[in-house]
Amino acid sequence: MTLNAPEKASGQAPEKVLVIGAGMVGHRFVEELVRGDRDQRYAVELVGEEEYEPYNRILLSDVLAGRSDLKAISLPMPDPGRVQFWRGVAASAIDRESGVVHLSDGSTRPYDRLVLATGARAFVPPVPGLGVSDEGGQPRHVHVLRTLDDCRNIAARAINAKHAVVLGGGVLGLEAACGLRRRGVPVTVVDLDAHVMATQLDAPAAHVLAAQLADLGVDVVTGTSVAEVISAYDELVAVRLTDGRIVAADLMLVSCGVRANVELARGAGLDVDRGVVVDATLTSTDPRVHAIGDCAQAPGGMPGLLAPGWRQAEQLARMLTEPTYAEEADETAGPAASQEPVRLKAAGVDLVTMGVRASTARDTDRVITLSDPAGRRHVDLVVRPDDRGEPTLVGVTCLGAADVSATLSVAFDRRTPLPVDPLALLLPDGGRAEESTSPVRMPGSTTVCRCNGVSKKDIVAAWEAGAGTVEAIAGRTRATTGCGGCKDVVCGLVDWLNASDPASPLSDAGTGPADRPLTDATSPLGGGRSTDVTQRNITAPSTS
């Protein structure tokens, strides 16, 4: 599969690439294309419906939660020298025959190559009273969360809201629920499935998560849905659940998944299913039109997540700028849609899932589970031999174990060698041993002064040879004369030696070490006395 990327641009007019949608994926595509297109073979234009500067959509949950300043989400503006950016303008129709796109402001833009990155919008299910159909508008204070405007409106309502209902217990719904709770609004999450985050989690982990959410003050109701949205004078007042319960609410967030924005493509007669249908080279049924991101239905599925959209953006940009790239393109396909890593971004909850879950593991897989509901922890690991027989981490569900989740992500992403016993993966830092620092308990061979390589044994020997103060020990062994960091330990040793032996060098300089009584329990060397200590002269470094 090749894309016929032009080999050379010499003398030719640049090819016009028109990108529709300035969301996370369209933005990334433009950036990668401009970066790779060193000899300016392409003239790039970007059309985006939202009026804002491009922003990081996935951080909207953090903004909603008051965890992130708005300043932290603006993305770099496309280089004005390379990209013409039409902001706050929507594409309303594509005329494929003449190769132009009609814009909402009445103008048209011609293209040689069209890239659709129109993304998705929140899906609002047909619930009575929600007003999704044509009879009447949506009651006030019912929202979705997809855009910066949505986020602002919800945050504004949250100031006065007394109780919020979130319909949908997926990742986004839970992030939003935690965010609202953080803003002080009591929240009930309603989910039709038997447990929250059913797409990613098995029941045991989901139950621990629900308990953790309850701790944070987020109420979760599962196995039921909203039967009716009740409003008075167009203002939301409550929702009635399918089990008959009524929950008073003056703020509602509908978070029931997304639908791809495909109207433009459908109107142009392109093949559209749940998304714009594209092949492995991200090309639609028209070879001049590509689709990437949430609006695209690639052979791998429609995960609705950022990472795969970014991979597509990068893949398409490279196919257009690197003539040799196309052949390898198929190999860059990431994990299957259902196996993409997902993290719940909410203060107080640390949850990450990736790959195979425990319930779908094969009989030959090793599955390690840590179940600690009372500690609000649950970890499932799935380990499977790869085609070379090396065990690899193919699935992770990690809740409440922040210390290890980053390590597990690395092992999953980079396929690094696993411990023989995968249980070790559950230990933070791979199980770093504690080292004893008490001068009394440490073994004689322990290095006390790293700078000068002086061991406890050396210090004890110096003391026995008459060095009864830190200064004297320093003079004999050079301990403490580098960074000085071991001074406390040397002090401790000297104090302990002096205390453990009344006939110390200070009080009786004439007493040789052999004359002093020694019991194993108090022996500075733990039972044996060493004489093989190198004595060093402070003014003449030994050369032997």
Place this chain on the structure above:
Amino acid sequence: MTRTHCPYCALQCGMTLTPSEEGVSVTPRDFPTNRGGLCQKGWTSADVLRAPDRITRPLVRGESGDLEPVSWDEALAYVAARVRAIQAAHGHDAVAVFGGGGLTNEKAYQLGKFARVALRTRHIDYNGRFCMSSAAAAGNRAFGVDRGLPFPLADVAGADAVLLVGSNVADTMPPLVQHLGPVRAKGGLVVVDPRHSATAALTDAESTGAGGLHLRALPGTDQVLLLGLLHLVVADGLADEEYLAARTTGWDDVRRSVALWWPDRVARVTGVPEALLRRAAHLLADASPARGGAGAVVLTGRGAEQHTDGTDTVTAAINLALALGLPGRRSSGYGCLTGQGNGQGGREHGQKSDQLPGYRMIDDPEARAHVAGVWGVDPDLLPGKGVPAVELLGKLGGEVRGLFVHGANVLVSAPDALAVRRRISELDLLVVCDFVPGETAQLADVVLPVTQWAEEEGTMTNLEGRVLRRRKALDPPGEARSELDILADLARLLDSPAAFETDPATVFDELARASAGGRADYSGLSHARLDAVEEGLFWPCPAGSDGTPRMFTERFAHPDGRARMVATTPGAPADDLQPDRPVYLITGRVLAHYQSGAQTRRVAALNRASAEPFVELHPQLARRLAVDDGDDVAVTSPRGTAVARARITTGIRPDTVFMPFHWPGAGMANAVTNDATDPISGMPEFKVCAVSVARADLATALHEAPRPDTEEIPA
């Protein structure tokens, strides 16, 4: 009694030399950097003066193929004749010079002049390219000037927080740790390192009572980590907007660029838990003067810099410091911890392929005119820009037929060292100036014996930009001579149009004139002046000035006085993990040794402390590979294999192995490292490559490892 400084690292600890039976003995001296401390290397430094295999006579490879002693006249005449022949056949650029960051300012200056006017070659560079170039490039780009620490080291003690990225100072410069004491006591030390190095251990609660943070980032992800910290600074509203508005340009670009590095993405890439990232960001921000703290300092070392995106990584560190409003404020700022003894001065006076003395650019006509004026030559005679070290080594045996090596042991210290060895053996002429028969000297056609630190006068510029005096305590052995004398003689034999002085104080005066008006201005300094001040003086020190301990308090060195913030994009390691090479190799130093070990491996006490190379690996990985502590382990990349004993420790990530790079032979780490370089600085990626690791007796397809060098050299 002679007051001088340690010959090794850039801390340049003060020491006193006293005549003794064996020559001189060393005692530490109270100096601002070491406060009376010395590490084991410093204590034993006098041993190298009396190394049993010191070279005391010039050697030329004779008919027999062995290096044979000859007279100075013969040796220099031979060198001059060979240089003439090569240049006549292949042009001036066919002879190259490879310098070192351990040479005094005087020698570094003279070497640059020698290359440009006596050899008239554009091909000169130095081993500082391996250690300082990325930080230098980033510093120049951001601040308009590159001085490792733009403030005295002692300022660090006043800070509430210190972020150390990729630097193991507790092993490489132990006395420096004294300056971290107060910060550690406040729990303010943050160390980024894949290993629980001696420095990372300084953050352990048990070691300080307070406990700092150790961020154990995956090798090659330092930049992502820094971008993640900056993201948090923005997200949590911790940036010093007033400072940014008044003193920087480019903040808007940088702020937007970090919108792409939100915490959980960064945690995923770096392997550092999100909670630790958040704590680190707040620790630094709370310490910043703008938020009422006593100060915060960001420091980088080779771990952050020796990458193909090293310049950008340092830039990210600088951006973080600028966003917090640190540079130019009390007990605050960004700094890079220079490694080699004169790594700072070595890069200021003309050893770099594109620079003339005073940190002037060789392609700047004004700079050429000024320096040519001092040298008394026609500016048009000066060659143009050369190429950075790795590229230069790549030309050996090809475009470059003859090579002078001064103060460097490239056969051990260059990346992909086996390839360097192959290319060096293709040379028509290799001249090595050294005081011991290092690995590179053993391959030379001509070896010229030179003086060591305690046998010469000169100046060094330490990691703070403090210029200090190196003083002579005893005479050199045998016929060893200073490079200043050698270069002067060779220049004469090559009919150099410029004269070469030999007295260090006179050479320094010339250097001072050449640097006048440059970025690193030494024109207010002289040996006599430095002798009069006990603690040295900081450059820039134009005539009439008392030097500049603290830079940037009012303005940065760009014409508009502002610091430039540049948005960066992290790159992946050039040689990243593969299914058959699933482990990262990182390299570094141990306390007892210095650089290629040519000096420290000749000190018995240091060899006792650290006798041989090793491979540090985690017990999990060791068990997987059926490796026991002490087993020989083979570490292999497409470039070569190194075999060394296993040292099993939980102090390293399970996906990473560590090797020190001080040893030649079978355990030579640089046989394995990658010579991919940073596109801006030319610095090679020593600090990460993908390897396979196996017990040596099980390792299949072992690349042929070089035999340890055994050649005898007559003394």
